[in-house]
Amino acid sequence: MRSSYWLSQLVPLAVFAFPITVASVENAGSSIGLLLLLAGLAFGRQWNTLTPREKPVLVGFVVLLIVMALSLVNSTNLEFGLQRLERFVRIAAFVPIYLMLRRFDVSVGRAFSYGAVVAGFVMAFQASYQVATDHKRAIGAYHEIIFGDLAMLVAVLTLLGAVYLANTRIKQIVFVASAGAAVYASVLSGTRGAWILLPILGVFLLWLHRARLNRRAWAGVAAAALLLGFAAASTDTVRIRLERGTSDLHSFMADPSVKTSWGIRLNLWRNSLLILKDAPLLGTGLGDFQREMIAMKKDRRSLNRHVTKFGHAHSIYFDALATSGILGFTALVIALFYLPFRYFHRYWSEAADPAVRFYSLGG
Numbered sequence: 256m257r258s259s260y261w262l263s264q265l266v267p268l269a270v271f272a273f274p275i276t277v278a279s280v281e282n283a284g285s286s287i288g289l290l291l292l293l294a295g296l297a298f299g300r301q302w303n304t305l306t307p308r309e310k311p312v313l314v315g316f317v318v319l320l321i322v323m324a325l326s327l328v329n330s331t332n333l334e335f336g337l338q339r340l341e342r343f344v345r346i347a348a349f350v351p352i353y354l355m356l357r358r359f360d361v362s363v364g365r366a367f368s369y370g371a372v373v374a375g376f377v378m379a380f381q382a383s384y385q386v387a388t389d390h391k392r393a394i395g396a397y398h399e400i401i402f403g404d405l406a407m408l409v410a411v412l413t414l415l416g417a418v419y420l421a422n423t424r425i426k427q428i429v430f431v432a433s434a435g436a437a438v439y440a441s442v443l444s445g446t447r448g449a450w451i452l453l454p455i456l457g458v459f460l461l462w463l464h465r466a467r468l469n470r471r472a473w474a475g476v477a478a479a480a481l482l483l484g485f486a487a488a489s490t491d492t493v494r495i496r497l498e499r500g501t502s503d504l505h506s507f508m509a510d511p512s513v514k515t516s517w518g519i520r521l522n523l524w525r526n527s528l529l530i531l532k533d534a535p536l537l538g539t540g541l542g543d544f545q546r547e548m549i550a551m552k553k554d555r556r557s558l559n560r561h562v563t564k565f566g567h568a569h570s571i572y573f574d575a576l577a578t579s580g581i582l583g584f585t586a587l588v589i590a591l592f593y594l595p596f597r598y599f600h601r602y603w604s605e606a607a608d609p610a611v612r613f614y615s616l617g618g
Contacts, residue, residue: 259359262294266356267366274367274374274412278405279381281396288345295351301358309357312598313350315590320347322586326579329540335566336542339578346591364614368420371412375433378406378440386443393443403446410437411456412617419613447500463603463616511558520569522559526551527568527577538580544568547577 269287277284305313320343330336356363382393382402395402410433417430441449461468503517511522530539530547539547545566551557568574575584595618602615 262298262355262359263361266291266294266361267363270363271366271370271373274370274409275377278395278397278402279374279377283396288348291352291355292348295348295353295355297355298358299351299354302354305354305357308598308601309353312594313353315586315594316347316350319343319586319590322582323541323579326537326540326583327542329534329537330542331540331546332542334542336540339541364610365420368412368416368613368617371409372416372430372433374409375406375413375435375437375440378402378409379436382406382440382443392445393440395444399444400446400448403441403444403449406437406441406444407446407449407452410434410441411452413437414456415613415617419609419616447497512560514559514561519559519561519565522557522562523548523565523568524570524573526557526562527570527573529556530577531580534580536580536582538576538578538583541578542566544574544578 269290273284273287276287302310320340323340323343327333327336327340355361378395381395385393385395392399393402395405413430413434417427417434421427421430438453500517503515506513506515507518507521511518526548529551530544533539545563548557548562548565552560552563568577571587572584575587579586599615599618602611606612606615
């Protein structure tokens with residue numbers, strides 16, 4: 256089929272460009288996603304050809320969208336609620352895209368991994384330029400947290416690529432260099448939350464490979480962890496951000512009304528639980544979080560008045576609890592974490608091919 260030929264050429268190119276541009280070029284990720292969605296809607300079909308392992312993951316994405324849409328019955332600001340629902344529409348849009356990829360057997364894994372390699376260097380260059388010119392922190396195309404989180408994700412994927420995909424010394428060097436560049440970009444963003452991913456990944460990898468490690472390997476791992484910790488602690492940006500975070504926590508414990516970065520977050524999470532208590536099943540409704548913060552300030556239920564500026568809880572978990580209740584939180588955890596983890600873990604357990612191990616562990 257002619258369409259099969261063009262899809263096999265253009266789709267991997269789009270997937271290759273996605274990690275490079277998603278955080279660095281405004282609206283590029285959405286544009287690529289829209290193009291893939293249109294192709295999926297036009298050519299994605301044959302649900303019955305999917306395996307029993309694949310179907311629950313895709314069904315989970317759709318169920319998540321439906322449950323989040325149900326919370327709109329409680330929304331006062333329906334317009335903003337629909338805007339918030341868009342993120343779950345994007346997740347569900349993966350279903351026709353995946354069906355299209357499966358139908359035409361389009362392979363995009365290596366294209367994505369190579370795109371991640373290029374992305375590491377691109378993000379490091381952009382971060383350096385922004386910090387050297389007119390920004391205190393690297394923000395990419397949107398915001399420092401988005402940029403820093405995605406940079407760390409790129410770093411993790413390229414590190415895994417160095418272990419499981421790179422079959423030559425030169426490729427390993429390029430993958431590791433890209434990972435280092437992406438970590439550098441994340442550091443320049445000052446996004447503290449992203450940095451936690453590296454030690455978590457290290458512990459997770461050690462657990463997966465625990466049977467293969469001897470005493471010498473454990474000693475090497477310990478030395479590498481100490482070296483990495485020392486390097487991070489001696490980096491001014493990392494040290495200052497971590498010290499500021501510690502100071503924020505102390506300030507919050509002394510006086511929750513003080514305006515600090517972590518203090519506001521902790522107040523938002525506390526307020527989310529109070530909202531959940533009032534509307535446990537479906538929450539306050541997507542789009543109404545900021546309205547609730549304003550109301551909680553007025554009736555003095557909020558310990559901090561600065562929470563009124565936020566339309567989200569600064570945590571997908573607390574935000575789901577507040578805006579979509581126990582149903583939304585449960586759907587989110589099952590659809591985005593449990594089902595995909597179960598799917599990828601099964602392939603990891605059975606995989607002999609290093610590439611499959613990269614895809615499953617990266618997933």
